[in-house]
Amino acid sequence: MITVEKLHKTIKKRKILSDVTFSVADGECVGLLGPNGAGKTTLLKCMTGILQHEQGDITFNSNPIVQHKKNIGYLSQHTDFKPWMTCEESLFFFGKLSGLDKTFFKGNISAVLEEVGLKDKENYKVEQLSGGMKQRLGIAQAILHQPLLLILDEPVSALDPIGRNEVKKLIARLKKQTTIIISTHILDDASEFCDRYIIIKDGMIVGNINDVLQKSYRKQILVKTGNVPQTSEALKSSEFEHVEWLSPNTFLLTGAEELDLKKVVNDFAAKEMDITSIAFYERGIEEIFLEMVSDT
Numbered sequence: 575m576i577t578v579e580k581l582h583k584t585i586k587k588r589k590i591l592s593d594v595t596f597s598v599a600d601g602e603c604v605g606l607l608g609p610n611g612a613g614k615t616t617l618l619k620c621m622t623g624i625l626q627h628e629q630g631d632i633t634f635n636s637n638p639i640v641q642h643k644k645n646i647g648y649l650s651q652h653t654d655f656k657p658w659m660t661c662e663e664s665l666f667f668f669g670k671l672s673g674l675d676k677t678f679f680k681g682n683i684s685a686v687l688e689e690v691g692l693k694d695k696e697n698y699k700v701e702q703l704s705g706g707m708k709q710r711l712g713i714a715q716a717i718l719h720q721p722l723l724l725i726l727d728e729p730v731s732a733l734d735p736i737g738r739n740e741v742k743k744l745i746a747r748l749k750k751q752t753t754i755i756i757s758t759h760i761l762d763d764a765s766e767f768c769d770r771y772i773i774i775k776d777g778m779i780v781g782n783i784n785d786v787l788q789k790s791y792r793k794q795i796l797v798k799t800g801n802v803p804q805t806s807e808a809l810k811s812s813e814f815e816h817v818e819w820l821s822p823n824t825f826l827l828t829g830a831e832e833l834d835l836k837k838v839v840n841d842f843a844a845k846e847m848d849i850t851s852i853a854f855y856e857r858g859i860e861e862i863f864l865e866m867v868s869d870t
C-alpha cells in the first residue's frame with residue numbers, strides 16, 4: 575500500500591503541490607489525470623524520491639518511500655537512451671547507472687526484453703527503434719529490477735496509434751503482476767487498463783472519477799422513442815427532475831434520486847409511448863474529467 579499524505583511541494587518559491595493526499599492499494603492500476611501543468615510529473619518525481627518535498631509523507635507499506643527505492647520502477651516522460659547503444663547495452667548502462675546489482679540485472683536483461691516484446695531487437699540500436707519500441711525499452715528499464723511499484727509518466731501520449739497499442743498491451747500485461755501508477759492525458763486509453771483515477775488540478779487533488787461514476791449511475795436514463803409528440807406530452811406529467819432532448823427522438827431523464835428502470839418502462843408502456851431503446855446512461859470518464867477540471 576502506498577500512501578501520500580498532505581504533500582506540499584514548492585519549486586522556485588511557487589507552490590506546485592498543495593495538500594495532496596491519496597492512497598493506492600497493492601495490485602491496483604491507478605490513473606493520475608490532470609491538465610497540462612497540473613503537477614503530475616512533480617508528484618510522481620516526489621514519489622520516486624527524485625524530488626524532495628518539504629511537507630507531508632509518502633509511505634510504502636508504512637515506511638518512508640525513500641527506503642523502498644529498489645522496489646520502485648520509474649519511466650520518465652522523456653527517456654534518455656543514447657541512439658548509438660543497442661537495446662541490450664542501454665539496459666545494462668541504465669541498470670549500472672541506477673546502482674543495481676550487476677550480476678542480478680545482467681542475467682535479467684534477456685528476460686525483460688522478452689517481456690516487453692523486444693527480444694529479437696536486443697542488438698538493434700536505439701536509433702533504429704520506432705516510438706512504440708523505444709517506449710517499451712523505457713518500460714523494460716523500469717522493470718529490470720522487478721519492482722513492486724511501477725510509476726509511468728505519460729507512457730502513451732507521444733505515440734502514434736500503433737505505438738500506443740503496443741504499449742497499452744504491455745501495460746495490460748504488467749498490471750497483472752505489479753502495482754501501477756500512470757499519468758496520462760489520453761483518457762480513452764487509461765480506461766483500458768486503469769482500475770481507478772485520481773484527478774489533479776493546480777497541484778491539488780480535485781476528486782476521484784470513480785466516486786462520481788458511482789454517484790451518478792442509476793440517476794440518468796437514456797431513451798429513444800418513435801412517437802415524439804405523445805412522448806413530450808407524457809413526460810410533462812412525470813416525476814423526473816430534468817428532461818433533456820439530445821436529438822429529435824432521443825432524450826435523457828435525470829432523477830433527483832436513483833431511478834427505477836423497471837418502473838419507468840412500465841409507466842411509459844402504460845402511456846403507450848413507442849420506446850425503441852431505454853437504458854441507464856453511463857457517463858464517460860472524459861465527460862466527468864472535463865467537468866472536474868473546468869474552471870466554471
Ligand SMILES: Nc1ncnc2c1ncn2[C@@H]1O[C@H](COP(=O)(O)OP(=O)(O)OP(=O)(O)O)[C@@H](O)[C@H]1O
Nearest residue numbers: 585586590608609610611612613614615616617651
Ligand atoms: N524545475 C521547474 N522550475 C520551474 N517550474 C517548474 C519546474 N518543474 C515544474 N514546474 C512547474 O510546475 C507546474 C507543474 O509541472 P508538472 O510538470 O509537474 O505538471 P504536469 O501535470 O506533469 O504537466 P504536463 O502534463 O504538461 O506534463 C508547471 O506549472 C511547471 O511549469
